[in-house]
Amino acid sequence: MTGFSGYPRSDGRKGIRNVFVVAYLVECAHHVAREIALRFRDREVHLIGFPGCYPNEYAQRMMQALCTHPNVGGALLVSLGCESFNNRLLREQIEATGRPVKAITIQQVGGTRAAIAEGEAFIAEHLPALEAAVRVPMQADELVIGTICGGSDGTSGITGNPAAGRAFDMLIGDGAACIFEETGELIGCEHIMAARAATPALAALLEESVAKAARYYATLGYGSFAAGNATGGLTTIEEKSMGAYAKSGASPIVGLLKPGDVPPKGGLYLLDVVPDGEVRFGFPNINDNAEIAELMACGAHINLFVTGRGSVVGSAISPVIKICANPETYRRMADDMDVDAGRILEGAAELDDVGTEIRDLVLAVADGARTRSEELGHQEFILTYKSFEPIGPACLPAA
Amino acid sequence: MTDRRLLLLNEDDNVLVLRRGIAAGERIAIGTGHVETDRSLNLGHKVARRAISEGEEILKYGAVIGVATTSIEAGGHVHVHNVRSNYTPTYSLPEETR
Numbered sequence: 001m002t003g004f005s006g007y008p009r010s011d012g013r014k015g016i017r018n019v020f021v022v023a024y025l026v027e028c029a030h031h032v033a034r035e036i037a038l039r040f041r042d043r044e045v046h047l048i049g050f051p052g053c054y055p056n057e058y059a060q061r062m063m064q065a066l067c068t069h070p071n072v073g074g075a076l077l078v079s080l081g082c083e084s085f086n087n088r089l090l091r092e093q094i095e096a097t098g099r100p101v102k103a104i105t106i107q108q109v110g111g112t113r114a115a116i117a118e119g120e121a122f123i124a125e126h127l128p129a130l131e132a133a134v135r136v137p138m139q140a141d142e143l144v145i146g147t148i149c150g151g152s153d154g155t156s157g158i159t160g161n162p163a164a165g166r167a168f169d170m171l172i173g174d175g176a177a178c179i180f181e182e183t184g185e186l187i188g189c190e191h192i193m194a195a196r197a198a199t200p201a202l203a204a205l206l207e208e209s210v211a212k213a214a215r216y217y218a219t220l221g222y223g224s225f226a227a228g229n230a231t232g233g234l235t236t237i238e239e240k241s242m243g244a245y246a247k248s249g250a251s252p253i254v255g256l257l258k259p260g261d262v263p264p265k266g267g268l269y270l271l272d273v274v275p276d277g278e279v280r281f282g283f284p285n286i287n288d289n290a291e292i293a294e295l296m297a298c299g300a301h302i303n304l305f306v307t308g309r310g311s312v313v314g315s316a317i318s319p320v321i322k323i324c325a326n327p328e329t330y331r332r333m334a335d336d337m338d339v340d341a342g343r344i345l346e347g348a349a350e351l352d353d354v355g356t357e358i359r360d361l362v363l364a365v366a367d368g369a370r371t372r373s374e375e376l377g378h379q380e381f382i383l384t385y386k387s388f389e390p391i392g393p394a395c396l397p398a399a
Numbered sequence: 400m401t402d403r404r405l406l407l408l409n410e411d412d413n414v415l416v417l418r419r420g421i422a423a424g425e426r427i428a429i430g431t432g433h434v435e436t437d438r439s440l441n442l443g444h445k446v447a448r449r450a451i452s453e454g455e456e457i458l459k460y461g462a463v464i465g466v467a468t469t470s471i472e473a474g475g476h477v478h479v480h481n482v483r484s485n486y487t488p489t490y491s492l493p494e495e496t497r
Contacts, residue, residue, distance in 0.1 A: 154416060154443020157460070158406065187486050189462065214486055223487035230491035233417075233443035235457075235477065236484035239464035308443065328420075328442055345406075345418050345442075 004367035006138035007073065010098045013262075014138045015070035016301045016366045017044060018130045019317055020123055022076045023067060024049035025090075026083035032104075032112055033078040036119035043131070045123060046316035048293075048381045055084040058259070058275075058386045064093050065260045065297035067101075071317050073130040074100040076119050081107030100126040138366070141175025141266055145362060146295030146303040146318075147247045148181060150288035153232020153308030153326055157243020159354070160306035160325030160341040165249030166355025167304065168268065171362065172251045177263035179298055180248040181271035181291060183213040184224035184284060188238030189245045193270075198254045201394035205256050206270060213274040213284075220283060228309050232326075247306060256395040258388045259294035264399055271298060281385035289313055289380045292320065302365055304358065312336045314373025316381040319365050322372055323358060338372050402428035405446065409461035414445040414477050416459070427474055434474030445477040457482050 006014035022045060024033035030049060037047040048066055050059045067075045067090065075094050079087045087103050094101040102122045106115040147164050149156055168178045186193060190210035197203035217223050223237035234240045254267035263269050273294055274284045285291045292303050292315045305311065305320045310329040314320045324330040327342030334340075339358055343349045365371055405415040405427065421427060423439045430449060440446070445459065451471040456463045465482040475481075479491050 154445070158408065158416065158443075188464070192462070217487050221487075222490050223484070225487075225489055227490060227492045230479050230489060233441060233445065233478070235445070235479050235482045236465040236489055237486050238462070238484060239459060242460045242462050242464060326442065 004138055004363055005135035006142070006366070007070070007133055008136050009070050011068070013070040013299065014136070014142050015072070016368070017071040017317070017319070018073040018133050019071050020045045020074040020076070020127055020130055021067060021072050021317065022047050022078065022119065022123070023063060025063070025077060025079045025085040025087050026053050027051035028080040028083065029078040029106060032106055032115045032119070035116045036076065036078070036123065039120050040123060040127065043127060045127065046379050048316050048383070050085065050383045052385055053083045056385050056387070058388055059383060060086060060090070061260045062293065062297050062383055063090055066293070066317060067094050068097050068099070069296055069317055070299065071301060072099070073133065074126050076122055077101065077103040078115065078119065079103065079105045081105045139175070140171060140363065143171070143176040143301055143362070143366060144179065144263060144299040145171055145176055146179045146181070146292070146298070146300035147306070148288060148291045148295065148303060149244050149247060149306040150313070151307040151309035151311040152229055152234060152240055152243060154234055155326040155342060155345060156306055156308040157246055158325070159344040160308065160323045161243055161246035163341045163344065163351050163354035163358060164247045164304045164306050164323055166351055167358035167362065168247070168249035169251050170355065170359040172249070172266060172268055175266040177266050177269065179257065179263065179269045179271050179295055179300060181273050181295060182224060182244065182285070183209045183270070183272050183274050184217050185237070185241050185244040186210050187214050187217070187223065188241045193245060193248070193253070196253045198252050198397060199394070202253065202256060205395060206253065209256060209270065209272040209274070212276070216274050216279055216284060219279045232309050254397040256391065257298050258391050259386070260297045261391060262299040264396055267397060271295065275386045276389040277387060280387065284386070286384060287382065289315060289382045290384060292318070293381060293383055302362055304362075306341070310336070312373070312378065313380045314371070314376070314378025316379040319371045320373045320378070321358065321361055321365060336372055336376065407448070408459060411461045412458045413448050413451055413455070414457060414459050415448050417442050417444050417446070429474040436474065438476060440476055447471045447473050447475045447477050449473050451477070
C-alpha cells in the first residue's frame with residue numbers, strides 16, 4: 001500500500017491532518033491562547049507559540065512555516081500587543097495561503113476574558129469546515145518524514161535506530177523525502193556520513209555542519225548527551241552518534257537543510273540544527289521537541305521518534321510514531337509506544353521486519369490512524385531563539 | 400566461544416554489548432575462558448571483549464567511540480569510569496562514575 005488520502009493545500013502540498021493551530025506570539029499571551037485551545041480539547045486544535053519578546057528572524061520564519069504547514073488548516077494568532085513579534089506579517093502570510101486566520105491582540109480587545117471569547121468564537125466558526133473537509137488521494141512521494149531519537153540508551157543504536165533507517169530506505173524507495181538531524185549527534189561519524197553524499201560539494205558541507213556542531217558544543221562545555229544516556233550504557237558522544245547515525249539508513253544523502261527549508265524532491269536530507277555564527281542563544285536544541293518543531297518547519301508530516309530510556313512526548317501539528325528500542329522499557333511503558341523494536345535484541349524479530357512494520361505504520365498514520373501519543377493527548381511544543389545563514393545552492397539536489 | 404547474552408556488533412570491536420542484564424557474580428564467556436562479573440550490569444552496557452590497555456581506542460560498530468583512561472580487564476565494564484571522549488566530555492550523574 002502506498003496510496004492514502006490527504007488534505008490539499010494551495011501551495012501544492014497535502015496534509016495528513018487538518019489541525020487548527022492557536023499560536024501565542026509572546027509568553028504573555030500563552031495563558032489566553034491555552035484557554036482558547038482548551039475549549040476545544042478533544043478536537044484537532046493545537047497550541048504552539050514563541051515565548052520571546054525580542055525580535056528574531058528565525059522564530060518569525062519558524063512560525064510562518066508551522067502555521068502554513070500542510071497538516072494545518074487554520075490559525076489563530078494571539079499577541080499581548082507590546083512584543084516585537086511581527087504578527088501582522090505572519091497573519092498576511094497565512095492569509096495568502098487561503099487558510100482562515102485571525103490575529104487577536106489582548107491589549108486591544110480589552111484583556112483576558114474578551115480575548116478568550118473572541119478566539120473561541122473564531123475557532124467555533126471555522127473548525128466545522130476543517131473537520132468536514134474532503135480528503136483527496138495522496139501518494140508516498142508527497143510525504144516528508146522526519147526522525148529523531150530521544151532518551152537514547154545502549155539499545156537505541158542496535159535496534160530502534162537501524163530499524164528506523166530501514167523504514168527510511170523503503171520510504172525513499174517509494175519517493176518520499178526523509179530528514180534526519182541533530183548534527184551534534186553525528187560528531188565522530190562525519191567522514192562515514194560524508195561518503196554517502198550525492199556530490200563532492202555536498203560532502204564538504206555535511207562535514208562542515210558537523211564540525212560547526214563540534215565547535216558549538218565545545219564552547220558550551222557539554223555534548224548533546226544527557227545523564228540518562230550514560231545510565232543507559234552510552235559512554236561518549238561518539239558512541240551515541242554512531243547509534244543515532246543509524247537512523248539515516250543507507251540511502252544516498254541528497255541535500256542539507258536548515259530549519260524552515262522544505263525538501264524540493266524525494267530522497268534523504270540532513271537537517272543542520274546548529275546555529276550559524278558565534279555561540280549566542282545557548283544550547284542549539286534544549287530538548288527533543290525543539291528538534292521536532294524544526295523537522296515540522298521543513299514540512300515533516302510525521303516524525304519517527306526512537307527511544308531507549310522511554311520518552312513519552314508527542315507533538316502539536318505532526319503525529320509522532322514512538323519506536324521503543326529497549327525491550328525492558330517497552331514492557332514497562334507499552335502504552336506509550338507504537339513499535340517494539342527491542343524484540344530484535346531478544347531474537348524475536350529481524351531489523352527488516354521492524355523496518356517494514358514502521359513503514360506500514362507511517363502509511364497507516366498518514367491515512368488517519370492515530371499514534372499512541374496522539375491518543376494520549378501529547379501535543380508538546382517549544383520554540384526558542386536561534387540564528388541561521390541561508391543555505392547555498394550546493395545544499396539542494398537539482399530539481 | 401559465544402555468550403548469547405553478549406552481542407558483537409563488528410569484528411573489529413573490542414567491546415561486547417549486553418543483550419540483557421547480568422547480575423554481579425554471574426559468569427560470562429569471554430574469548431576462550433570465563434569471567435565473573437564484579438558488578439550488576441544493565442542491558443545496553445558494554446564489557447571488554449579482551450584486555451584493553453590505557454590509551455587504547457575503544458571500538459564499537461567498528462568505529463572509535465573513545466579512549467581507555469585505564470587498563471581494562473577482559474570482561475570488565477567499559478563505561479564512563481574508564482573511557483573518555485575524543486570530542487566533548489561526558490556528563491553523567493555522580494552514581495554513574497563508579
